[in-house]
Amino acid sequence: MSPTRTALVADLGASLLLDLARPAPDDPRTLFPLPLRDVRLEVGCGGGEHLIHEALAAPDVGFIGIEPFEEAFGKIVAGVEAAGLRNVRLFADDAALVLDWLPAGSLGRVDVLYPDPWPKRRHWKRRFVSDENLARMARALRPGGTFRCASDIPAYVDWALLRTTPRADFRWTAERADDWRKPWAGWPGTRYEGKALRAGRVPAYLVFERV
Numbered sequence: 060m061s062p063t064r065t066a067l068v069a070d071l072g073a074s075l076l077l078d079l080a081r082p083a084p085d086d087p088r089t090l091f092p093l094p095l096r097d098v099r100l101e102v103g104c105g106g107g108e109h110l111i112h113e114a115l116a117a118p119d120v121g122f123i124g125i126e127p128f129e130e131a132f133g134k135i136v137a138g139v140e141a142a143g144l145r146n147v148r149l150f151a152d153d154a155a156l157v158l159d160w161l162p163a164g165s166l167g168r169v170d171v172l173y174p175d176p177w178p179k180r181r182h183w184k185r186r187f188v189s190d191e192n193l194a195r196m197a198r199a200l201r202p203g204g205t206f207r208c209a210s211d212i213p214a215y216v217d218w219a220l221l222r223t224t225p226r227a228d229f230r231w232t233a234e235r236a237d238d239w240r241k242p243w244a245g246w247p248g249t250r251y252e253g254k255a256l257r258a259g260r261v262p263a264y265l266v267f268e269r270v
């Protein structure tokens with residue numbers, strides 16, 4: 060990270076970053092300094108383009124953005140600061156830690172957008188969409204909340220469906236092919252998606268409802 064961004068992250072630490080050493084509040088909306096109607100979480104925000112777009116589009120919703128890659132995290136902090144967003148909180152480590160920290164039933168949505176595909180079999184255990192993380196997401200989401208997953212890797216889409224559809228706590232909402240072939244309403248795309256599209260890959264957009 061550049062010295063300027065390192066200084067920015069240090070300056071904004073107390074106000075912008077989640078502190079998991081503290082007990083989680085009963086209502087995660089109180090993590091933000093303004094009244095909000097809901098809290099959503101994005102796993103692996105990359106440079107934060109989607110997170111910032113969403114936070115600007117829904118100023119009455121709180122967004123928790125998680126990105127462990129230091130270089131990308133610095134970019135998110137700079138982007139959130141430049142946009143003057145007060146409805147964003149960030150965490151720079153494994154999203155599983157935040158999902159476990161939050162109270163049960165406290166999130167309205169979890170987005171996992173273009174998770175690292177880990178194509179080699181011996182690395183599959185690193186894939187974010189796993190039985191353990193699905194259980195974490197199911198606990199943190201309230202009934203009626205949604206888990207959205209986008210991927211351009213057909214084997215990962217199959218993997219996510221195979222793990223999610225047998226579960227009693229999630230229901231795949233797709234009724235026709237367009238429901239997973241077309242991006243979601245208001246979708247701004249992501250940086251990674253742009254690369255995938257330029258390479259000719261075709262994304263899938265999965266939405267699961269927390270039952």
Ligand SMILES: C[S@@+](CC[C@H](N)C(=O)[O-])C[C@H]1O[C@@H](n2cnc3c(N)ncnc32)[C@H](O)[C@@H]1O
Pocket residue numbers: 102103104105106125126127128131152153154155172173174175176187249250251252
């Ligand atoms: C392929 S990139 C996609 C980034 C962004 N969502 C996009 O579409 O441009 C996957 C991101 O997930 C992050 N990531 C990987 N494991 C994670 C975890 N356990 N918790 C949170 N983020 C994670 C990586 O650091 C990386 O930035």
